[in-house]
Amino acid sequence: MPDLLRTLAGCGLLLVLSGPLQAHTQTSEPAPPAPIAEEPGPEPIPVPVPFEGLDWRLTAYRSDSGVNNVAPRSRPTEFRFEDGRFSGSTGCNRVQGDYRVEGTDFRFGESLAATRMACPEPLMKQEAAIFKALQSVTRYRYVPDRLELTDDRDDTVLRFTRIGAATSAADTTADTLEGYTWVAEALVDAQGTLANPIRGTTIDLSFDPRGRISGSDGCNRYLSGFTHSKASLSFGPIATTRMACAATDGRAEQARSYADLLGQVNTYRIEDGRLFLLDADGEILARLRAVRAD
Secondary structure (H helix, E strand, O other): OHHHHHHHHHHHHHHHHHHHHHHHHHOOOOOOOOOOOOOOOOOOOOOOOOOOOOEEEEEEEEEOOEEEEOOOOOOOOEEEEEOOEEEEEOOOOEEEEEEEEEOOEEEEOOOOEEOOOOOOHHHHHHHHHHHHHHHHOOEEEEEOOEEEEEOOOOOEEEEEEEOOOOOOOOOOHHHHHOOEEEEEEEEEOOOOOEEOOOOOOOEEEEEOOOOEEEEEEOOOEEEEEEEEEOOEEEEOOOEEOOOOOOOOOOHHHHHHHHHHHHHHOOEEEEEOOEEEEEOOOOOEEEEEEEEEOO
């Protein structure tokens, strides 16, 4: 009997020991292989916005009456777009703000900041239409040297030309006028007669590719903008330095007369190295000779 108990006890011990051993064996199946981590793909390369970093001139805008050319008497309507920020001019006041581009979608931000200078009524009306156009922009169209901002019907609301772009053969005004300093030989006086400037004074005029003019009126330096199309030519409001001229030598009066004269210019012609500024009736307002700019 003791031998039997010892035998059974030994078997029981074996059973007790074999239970956990068997259970451990069942849960020790090989683990599935770890998934292979995918390597991250390359970062997408940003597509450059083609019109950013260039200088643009606003040439036309849409109003309730249709597409209008920028008013001839505007200040230079220069714009620049860069890194989501833009600045420009309506022809009266400066404006700036932000914008967002996604593909060919284009939208201006809600907050636009502008100066508050008063201008003649045509320029104020133009400015209101440009602000309204800015708010309706949803897309853009771009070809080299030309940029159009369009609305959700794909109608053009703002049209730009790159400053410094080559002019076409049909429009060589800037190519003809630029590159020279034009020195006044004769100006129309109050009686409508061409007369020489006051002795010892120099009145001159220069054009640059950005649509600006500069020069001396015989008393002060002056600046303005100009617009042109074929033979037409007009100037914006004149800004001058504030150097005082003697009240008795006639230079201050001559300067005021010259500024008024520029405001009447409607067209021009060039003959034998002379620039003739003409009014709307074709009457000569000034005759200037060309001096090659350095």
